[in-house]
Amino acid sequence: xxxxxxxxxxxxxxxxxxxxxxxxxxxxxxxxxxxxxxxxxxxxxxxxxxxxxxxxxxxxxxxxxxxxxxxxxxxxxxxxxxxxxxxxxxxxxxxxxxxxxxxxxxxxxxxxxxxxxxxxxxxxxxxxxxxxxxxxxxxxx
Numbered sequence: 001x002x003x004x005x006x007x008x009x010x011x012x013x014x015x016x017x018x019x020x021x022x023x024x025x026x027x028x029x030x031x032x033x034x035x036x037x038x039x040x041x042x043x044x045x046x047x048x049x050x051x052x053x054x055x056x057x058x059x060x061x062x063x064x065x066x067x068x069x070x071x072x073x074x075x076x077x078x079x080x081x082x083x084x085x086x087x088x089x090x091x092x093x094x095x096x097x098x099x100x101x102x103x104x105x106x107x108x109x110x111x112x113x114x115x116x117x118x119x120x121x122x123x124x125x126x127x128x129x130x131x132x133x134x135x136x137x138x139x140x141x
Contacts, residue, residue, distance in 0.1 A: 072128050075123030
């Protein structure tokens with residue numbers, strides 16, 4: 001199901017990058033404020049669905065660069081990996097752990113298990129929705 005309208009093609013090319021940037025913003029903002037992996041993944045999936053409607057499923061597979069099922073599996077793996085530090089320290093399953101990695105100068109990069117979990121949810125949601133949409137589009141063709 002590929003659309004041949006110039007307006008949809010142009011809109012998809014301009015809107016998709018903005019949607020993807022906003023989805024990453026929602027992902028990183030989500031631990032302390034509304035947002036997170038789920039809504040960020042939905043917004044990212046919306047960007048790829050718009051692209052799929054404009055250019056078709058094959059073009060969308062090429063721009064994703066990763067099979068949607070692989071993205072789903074990687075997301076589940078990230079979510080599971082985020083529970084390991086709590087398990088190793090004898091704490092309840094989703095207890096948050098934080099690390100500060102030194103950067104050049106006097107800066108630090110703060111990483112946490114909630115961020116790893118949210119990235120896993122983001123990838124899982126994106127992979128699930130894109131698997132459904134691409135398979136539906138290809139069954140229609």
